[in-house]
Amino acid sequence: MNQPLAESLTQLRVGDQSLLLTFYQQHRNHFARWARQHHNLQSPAAHELLREVLLDFYDQVVDGRITRLPLDLRAYIYGMARQQVSTTFVIQQAQVLPKAEAQRRQKLLQAFMQLSADSQQVLLFFYYRGYNFVTMAGKMGYANANVARIQKNNCLRKLYELLSRSDAVASV
Structure with missing residues (x-):
């Protein structure tokens, strides 16, 4: 990384992903070894994890959640990966559910x-990614x-109606 940090961040904000592509190419093999040693991930899973983390990092830069590029980008990215792996592990441990809860889910x-795909995207952005309405409006191309907020409420209403219909059909 021979360009100034501020310039790199500016380029990321305007959509130039060359920094991330270069990072991926340079650190892909090392990341796979690290992931195998620390988290027992095979190479394909490690490469997928690195891609997901880099995309998440890019989203955070574009959304303004990251305002300064970390001095040690590699350590920051690896830390994000470690956090995602540990979160996935906790979710997998919690998936041993009672039968009724498993059926409800x-x-x-x-x-x-x-x-619809748009409705799914809206709900994922709000509930899974934790985006606020301003960020969601920007991501989805809404006016404000x-x-x-209205679209999210409409999506929830549709989901509730689908669940009510499936419950009504199941009770017949």
Whole structure:
């Protein structure tokens, strides 16, 4: 990285992902070894994890959640990967659920999959990624935060209706 940090951050904000592509190419093999040693991930899974983390980092820069480029980008990216792996592990441990809860979640997932792609994206942005309405409006191309809020409410209403219909069909 021979360019100034501020210039790199500015380039990322305007959509130039060459910094991330270069990082991926230079650190891909080392990251795979690190992930295998510390988290027992095979190379394909490690490469996918690195891509996901780099995309998440890019989203954070574009959204303004990262305002200064870390001095040690590699350590920062590896830390993000470590956090994502530990979060995934906790989720996997929590997946041993009682049968009733597992069935409820399965019905919810089936109803969610019946929603349009835009509705799914809105709900994922709000509930999974934790985006606020301003960020969601920017990501989805809505005019303002109120439109994003209304769209989220409409998506939830559709999901609730799908769940109600599936419950009504199941009780018949």
